[in-house]
Amino acid sequence: MVKYPSEEWITAFMTELNKNADYEDAAKTWEGDFIFLIKPEGAVTQPVAFYLDLFHGKCREARMLASPTERTADFTYEGTYENWKKLIRKEIDPIKGLMSGKFKLHGNMMKVMRYTRAAKELVNNATLIPTEFA
């Protein structure tokens, strides 16, 4: 089991993603990096940010940032810890989550709307990691 959120978890996420043929197919033309921002709630008392460099179906880099302001990215997908838990457990759809205000997305919306299949596969990938929530 890998603790979430942690450096080990995002490393496991990257490893799984780069083996994930469904994601590679859906994101084969995607170029753009992401920050996944976990806002404090419940057991997580400080904001946590993961950085992912996603390019043509692969993840070139993934790490936990020292702070949410350590760097910027093309896109930031943010939500509270409890909502991230639900997302990883597939209790929330990533797009529905945005439309119902449980998550916020910063970045080029029109570009993301052309890659909703890749977004789904990216979230599905998270469910493949045996996760122990904080």
Next chain:
Amino acid sequence: MWFFTSPRLVFGPGAVEFLSSIPTKRALIICDRDLAKRGVPERLVEQLAKGGGEVKIFADVEPEPLVDTAQRAAKMATEFGPDCIIGLGGGSAMDVAKAAYTLYERPDLTVYDITPLVDLGLGKKAKLIQVPTTSGTGSETTWATILTEGPGGRKLELANRELVAEWAIIDSLLPTTMPPRLTADTGADALCHAVEAISSDWSNPFSDAYAKEAVASIFRSLPKVVKDGGNAEAREEVHYAASMGGLAFGNAQVGVGHALGHSLGSVFKIPHGRSVGIFLPYAIEFNFDAAQEKFRRLSGVLGEGPVRSGRELSAHVRRLWDAIGMSPSISSLGTIGQTDFEKAMPELVSRADQSTCVSMNPRVPSTAELERLFRAAWSGATVDF
């Protein structure tokens, strides 16, 4: 937690009379050239005039409208300053009305800013009213607008909840002059909306209720009104069913059938209803195992016992298509040569893949599966993968 969004509806034969009671100083009617030639906007002008409103008409909407058309309609709105924008016609006119309304309300935006992920802050200058004359795209009830980027360009699937009209006026006298071909095409589109909404990942009890009723009504009355356009009862039933189909898919989304149909339609300029209609049986076969319980909600709705398999359900649709003269395959359209089809395959697959519709499909197709679906639909083969 989810939402169900609907305009206020006023319906019935002659329902456009309602316009005389809406306080309006200046109304911009957006419609297509054919409707304008037939004098249909004048029925609305007459009612608006009773309420004291001044009216201008933008009558330049084309089938499968371009972004440029919406921009020109918005320019007319900006110059005229309406407090009411009315989309009158089929999906094309109503979709242009939604986009023009957005650009009029927010001249700082482009159509590319219309996504479901942002607050647009509309409704400060005008109200939006939709009046469908086809039965139909259901656009009068939805928050989606489909525009094409340029001639032969990709279809933009733009959406935002604020694009739902304040009022949808569903007047069953308006579609009575639709010829059989258009009646069949637009009715097929309505059925696709209803069936795809039922199987969508985002289906919910409210969208299901409208979808089931729409399916039953269309199976019952579409063949009748295609055969006899003067059958007022059948015409009315199909007209309402189209709006119900819109309420269903507007709140549950559509799926791979529409992704494939948008792609084929944009590459080969096939009218929307005819294009998505081709793919419905194949989409059902592809999706059935992943959405069996959802499809089984149609048991009894089609009046012939339980739905047991994708082939059985798709056979119902194929029989209906045969009754109304819909093409069962892409090749049988007779307008696309096989060489052109093969040459276009990478673009067809790319456009379908980038459609938001695939994401809500109960079984998300890979690019390889999208290609296989196109090929099955080309030849008429049953989908068994």
